Amino acid sequence: MTSRTSLAARLAALLPDLSPWRSSADFRLLWVQGLVTYFGSFMALVALPLQIKDLTGSPLAVGAMGAVELVPLVICGLYGGALADAADRRKIILATEAGLGLLAVILLVNAALPDPLLWPLYVVAGGVSALAGLQRPALDSLMARIVPHDQLGAAAALNSLRWQAGAIMGPSLAGLVVAYAGHATAYSVTVVTFAASVLMCRRLAPAPPVEEGRKPSLRGIVEGARYAWSRPVLLGTYAIDMAAMFFAFPNTIFPFLADEMDADWSLGLMYAAGSVGSLVLGLTSGWTSRVRRHGLFVVCGAAVWGLSIAAAGWFGNVWLVLVCLGFAGAGDMLSGLGRSTIWNQTIPEELRGRLAGIEVLSYSVGPQLGQVRAGGMAGWTGTRPAIWTGGVACVASVALLAAALPKLLTYDSETDEDAMRRRAQRAAGLDVEPAA
Numbered sequence: 001m002t003s004r005t006s007l008a009a010r011l012a013a014l015l016p017d018l019s020p021w022r023s024s025a026d027f028r029l030l031w032v033q034g035l036v037t038y039f040g041s042f043m044a045l046v047a048l049p050l051q052i053k054d055l056t057g058s059p060l061a062v063g064a065m066g067a068v069e070l071v072p073l074v075i076c077g078l079y080g081g082a083l084a085d086a087a088d089r090r091k092i093i094l095a096t097e098a099g100l101g102l103l104a105v106i107l108l109v110n111a112a113l114p115d116p117l118l119w120p121l122y123v124v125a126g127g128v129s130a131l132a133g134l135q136r137p138a139l140d141s142l143m144a145r146i147v148p149h150d151q152l153g154a155a156a157a158l159n160s161l162r163w164q165a166g167a168i169m170g171p172s173l174a175g176l177v178v179a180y181a182g183h184a185t186a187y188s189v190t191v192v193t194f195a196a197s198v199l200m201c202r203r204l205a206p207a208p209p210v211e212e213g214r215k216p217s218l219r220g221i222v223e224g225a226r227y228a229w230s231r232p233v234l235l236g237t238y239a240i241d242m243a244a245m246f247f248a249f250p251n252t253i254f255p256f257l258a259d260e261m262d263a264d265w266s267l268g269l270m271y272a273a274g275s276v277g278s279l280v281l282g283l284t285s286g287w288t289s290r291v292r293r294h295g296l297f298v299v300c301g302a303a304v305w306g307l308s309i310a311a312a313g314w315f316g317n318v319w320l321v322l323v324c325l326g327f328a329g330a331g332d333m334l335s336g337l338g339r340s341t342i343w344n345q346t347i348p349e350e351l352r353g354r355l356a357g358i359e360v361l362s363y364s365v366g367p368q369l370g371q372v373r374a375g376g377m378a379g380w381t382g383t384r385p386a387i388w389t390g391g392v393a394c395v396a397s398v399a400l401l402a403a404a405l406p407k408l409l410t411y412d413s414e415t416d417e418d419a420m421r422r423r424a425q426r427a428a429g430l431d432v433e434p435a436a
Helices: 002-014 019-023 025-056 059-084 089-112 119-146 149-181 183-201 218-229 232-247 251-260 264-283 285-290 294-314 318-346 349-381 383-404 417-427
Strands: none
Touching (some): 025 119, 025 183, 059 349, 089 119, 119 349, 149 183, 149 318, 218 232, 232 294, 232 349, 251 264, 264 318, 294 318, 294 383, 318 417
């Protein structure tokens, strides 16, 4: 009986830590809202490049979507960070969510035309990038305010679990919906999910800025950038994520990989496989809330991502490719847990918005540039070489960055000065305490 009890206890310790869900009503609301939004967003994420592929037949045209998204993301991400420190974050989230819903309506109207146009797809892609850049700093910086400091690691795991659930359901169903019902139906689902999300965002508690009267400014953005530049641990999280995504983000050429393998049926599974791997790790993430060395998560997770992407490009069997993509997703989630926890544990509240803007660039610019790299290289060398060489380059860059920024590897949440300062700030009530 004792051995069975001990085994049950060990298995229970692997389950996700639900403390943030129990302690914060706003966390619960954002978690459900995010799941709904992710589901609809991933429907469009699959349908949009597929529609460009159907209209052009060009991998470069699909990859160009990343270039169109890049400039709005950079500008609006930085401005959105300054805005999040100066305005009510709830209002920012609500307004941008409504805007994203309107862009989904444009996609739906265009897809319903007898001859859909190509240029609106790029315009909407740029608009989505701009609104996401404005929204994400407010959304990300809100998490450190509504969740107790000692539950931030658990919150990161639960948020990743939510993201992966949407990433699995959305792409998997999107491939079927587009194949059997068309692009318009996929975009219709996206519109409905954003409408539901707006209604939920209206129920969030107000989140006014800590410093009243502050206005978004270039000076404020520079202040946040200087803080980030002075922190080697933060620099390491940004640089490793950007390098990993730039070299090893081949999602945009998955339609061409499926064609080469004569497995069109596998496209939705390719998009979802990484999320399956992440979901498995998320469902067994209870142990991560007891870890203090989150910098190791960042480095090791990014290395696993790169190795797995390289293997996915090398193998010619579609099932082995899907398995490799699953391992890649697990590595990416491990790295993401480390990054998110370090950010929330170390950045002071008065800089959270602006640093969240830099965070948006670190985990978004890489994939955008990665799409351009993958699409351009696939047109030059072929699809599979573009994938496996990118994975190898990812591993090499992660190793070089880890060697150049050793403080990331030695980060300890109990002894790091910034983490201790942030913990004291929360204990002193210098920002808004989480709702009961």
